[in-house]
Amino acid sequence: MSFQYSEWPAYVPVAARRKQAALQVEKLRKKGQAVAPVRIEGRAIATTFWGKAWCDNLEGYQDYENRLPRGRSYVRNGSVIDLQIASLEVKAMVSGSSIYKIKVSIAAVPKARWQSLCQDCAGGIDSLVELLQGRFSKGVMERICRQDTGLFPKPSEIKFSCSCPDSASMCKHVAAVLYGVGSRLDEKPELLFQLRAVDGKDLTANLNTTLPLTKTGPAAGKVLDAAEDISALFGLEMVATDAAAEAGSDALIVSRTAATVERKSAAAKTEAMKTGPKRKQAQPRAKAAVKPKARSAARPTTSKS
Incomplete structure (x- = not known):
């Protein structure tokens, strides 16, 4: 118009x-x-x-x-x-x-373009967090931004x-x-x-199959950076790492075992206290039963004199 x-x-x-x-x-x-x-x-x-x-x-x-x-x-x-x-x-x-x-x-x-893009970027992006923050190599950056095929x-x-x-x-x-x-x-x-x-996750899906065999996992610094990145991105406070959680789990098992042993020891002491006094009370009763017999045996001698 x-x-x-x-x-x-x-x-x-x-x-x-x-x-x-x-x-x-x-x-x-x-x-x-x-x-x-x-x-x-x-x-x-x-x-x-x-x-x-x-x-x-x-x-x-x-x-x-x-x-x-x-x-x-x-x-x-x-x-x-x-x-x-x-x-x-x-x-x-x-x-x-x-x-x-x-x-x-x-x-x-287009499906074919996306598959080609994912294949070209495989191994160049460590995580979805790094992808969203644009933290990857210049080569990956150029491939993603390439006109017509990016x-x-x-x-x-x-x-x-x-x-x-x-x-x-x-x-x-x-x-x-x-x-x-x-x-x-x-x-x-x-x-x-x-x-x-x-799906942006597709760009990191082939990460494990394309990394060199000598690289068995991310460096300690990268694990820490990833935790900080997640905190910054989602407003979360990362309380403990997986390793710390595992160590805490082991400590909890040891603590529970020690507590069990301590409870058993306390129960044994309590049982000993309950049974000990009963045995001591039984001994005086036995002596008292013998004394009357001794007195009755001595009475005939006293009457003769």
């Missing part, structure tokens, strides 16, 4: 747009609608490996280079008032002259629509949402695997 220049809404300054976006978010929340606005602090839209890699992938295709700049300004000033990432799709609302609804459909990673979608795998009147192939609202995805991956990198309909 085409529009005349006179039909376009008036330009809204950045400060007014931010205020309008905040009011719209508050209004939606009062209605009971769960919204997840994109908040950008500073100039950088994304700061982690996954967020930056998503944005770099978008900017690496000429199809988008003319439309992305306006989207960057929109996402920075808080115009993306809601962004929801699910399997194979992104739904969002952007505040402009009005509130526009955007839907972005992302194709699933994890990130290419233009032909991205379809989008917006309720705004802009007839361009990619309006600024769609561009803002695509950048918003990069910002959201800073917070929740696992959403990328959900979006592409793959």
Whole structure:
């Protein structure tokens, strides 16, 4: 649908747009609608490996280079008032002259491509925690980010629509949402695997079959780092390692055995105390029984005198 220049809404300054976006978010929340606005602090839209890699992938295709700049300004000033990432799709609302609804459909990673990617990365990622934190070698990083054959979608795998009147192939609202995805991956990198309909654990599934035979397990430092990484990622406090738990289990067994021996010893002492006095009381009774007999035998002699 085409529009005349006179039909376009008036330009809204950045400060007014931010205020309008905040009011719209508050209004939606009062209605009971769960919204997840994109908040950008500073100039950088994304700061982690996954967020930056998503944005770099978008900017690496000429199809988008003319439309992305306006989207960057929109996402920075808080115009993306809601962004929801699910399997194979992104739904969002952007505040402009009005509130526009955007839907972005992302194709699933082709099975053959995913298998090839997992095979190439096998042995290069130690754990799912390291995967989500982007802690792996430069070679693995390059393979994951490779255009057309990596994890990130290419233009032909991205379809989008917006309720705004802009007839361009990619309006600024769609561009803002695509950048918003990069910002959201800073917070929740696992959403990328959900979006592409793959399981991130597959990238570490072949770890044991590809490592050198001389490597029987992770170094002690890596075990400690993994525990700290899990604590940081999920907000948990790691109380003890497996080795400490095993040592504690052995100590508990020894403690229980010692307690059993002590109880048996105490029971034996108690039994001895109960039976000992009975034997001592039986001896005086035996002597008392003998004395009357001795007196009765002496009485005839006394009577003769």
